[in-house]
Amino acid sequence: KQEVTQIPAALSVPEGENLVLNCSFTDSAIYNLQWFRQDPGKGLTSLLLIQSSQREQTSGRLNASLDKSSGRSTLYIAASQPGDSATYLCAVILTGGSNYKLTFGKGTLLTVNP
Amino acid sequence: NAGVMQNPRHLVRRRGQEARLRCSPMKGHSHVYWYRQLPEEGLKFMVYLQKENIIDESGMPKERFSAEFPKEGPSILRIQQVVRGDSAAYFCASSPSPGNEQYFGPGTRLTVT
Numbered sequence: 001k002q003e004v005t006q007i008p009a010a011l012s013v014p015e016g017e018n019l020v021l022n023c024s025f026t027d028s029a030i031y032n033l034q035w036f037r038q039d040p041g042k043g044l045t046s047l048l049l050i051q052s053s054q055r056e057q058t059s060g061r062l063n064a065s066l067d068k069s070s071g072r073s074t075l076y077i078a079a080s081q082p083g084d085s086a087t088y089l090c091a092v093i094l095t096g097g098s099n100y101k102l103t104f105g106k107g108t109l110l111t112v113n114p
Numbered sequence: 115n116a117g118v119m120q121n122p123r124h125l126v127r128r129r130g131q132e133a134r135l136r137c138s139p140m141k142g143h144s145h146v147y148w149y150r151q152l153p154e155e156g157l158k159f160m161v162y163l164q165k166e167n168i169i170d171e172s173g174m175p176k177e178r179f180s181a182e183f184p185k186e187g188p189s190i191l192r193i194q195q196v197v198r199g200d201s202a203a204y205f206c207a208s209s210p211s212p213g214n215e216q217y218f219g220p221g222t223r224l225t226v227t
Contacts, residue, residue, distance in 0.1 A: 031213050043205060044157075044218040089157070093213055099170045100213045101147065101159035 002027045006090055006105035013080055014113050021075040021108045023090030028068045031093040034102065035064050035075050037086040044089065048075070052095070080112045116141065118208050118219035119188075126225045127196045135191040135222045139208030146189045147216060148181060151203040160204075163189060196226045 003026045013019050023033075032051045036044040048057045048064040050073070056065040063076040077084060087109050091102040119138040127133050139146050148160040159173040163183040171181065178196075183189040193200055203223050207216040 034215065036218070041223075043220040044207075046215055046217060049215045091157075099162065099172070100145075100209075101162060101170065101173070102149070102157075102207075102216060103159070104149075104157040106156040 002092065002094055002103045004090060004092060004103050004105035006088075006108050008108060009106070010109040010111075012111040012113065015080060015082060017080050017112075018076070018078050019080055019110070021077070021088050021090075021110070023073040023075070023105055025071045025073075025092050025103075027094060028071050029095045030068065031095045031100070033064075033066055033073050033090065033092045035062075035073075036089040036091065038089060038107070039086050047088075077110075080110075082112050082114045085110055085112050118206055118217050120204075120206050120219035120222050122222060123220060124223050124225070126227060128227055129197055130195050133193040133196050133200070133224055135193075135204050135206075135224070137189040137191070137206030137208075137219060139189070139206075140210075140217055143208035143210050143217075145209045145212060145214075146183050147207045147209075148189075148191050149205045149207065151205065151221075153202070157205065160191070193224075196224075198226050200224060201226045 005024045007022045034049045035047040050066045061078040066073045087107040089107045091104045146163045149157045151157045161181045162170040178194045180192045203221045205221045207218045209216045
């Protein structure tokens with residue numbers, strides 16, 4: 001059974017700081033990995049999708065890396081801003097079968113202080 | 115291109131009533147997934163559907179819950195005889211093909227009183 005863990009559960013940083021969010025998964029046979037942000041009371045916004053054959057993806061100030069062999073992914077946020085405050089979720093899809101469900105971690109609650 | 119739409123956004127039901135949650139996928143997407151987010155818990159997969167077919171319902175409670183995605187119209191998640199433990203946020207996601215990026219709707223927040 002795939003389990004996804006995100007550390008830390010909460011993080012508070014001053015504006016402008018670079019930061020790293022961590023995600024680990026127990027089964028390395030993943031199809032892809034997706035990072036989302038969720039604002040309070042809102043839906044999920046997809047940030048980055050990394051295919052299993054890729055090592056990283058970048059979008060603006062965000063960079064996500066993937067190391068399948070060690071079962072880890074990181075989300076790097078450069079020059080953080082108060083608008084980045086949200087819960088960040090990591091989710092994976094396993095290979096094989098017809099089930100393409102996302103298995104989620106519980107998220108990291110990020111607060112960026114002005 | 116409109117995103118994934120869900121309605122209602124908020125739904126209040128008394129114990130024993132039925133709840134119907136609707137999801138319209140993004141244009142061109144024929145794959146729909148439903149997830150549930152319980153308070154203090156992470157998002158959990160419930161069911162995966164394609165047009166007129168249930169592909170995987172391994173995350174659905176075996177009783178009272180059902181889902182459909184008809185040829186025409188939105189996908190519907192139905193909860194019969196709701197109980198307080200059904201109170202949660204229910205999210206729908208869609209993708210253009212299996213395993214592709216999933217796009218989420220704003221969710222329906224169900225409160226059972």
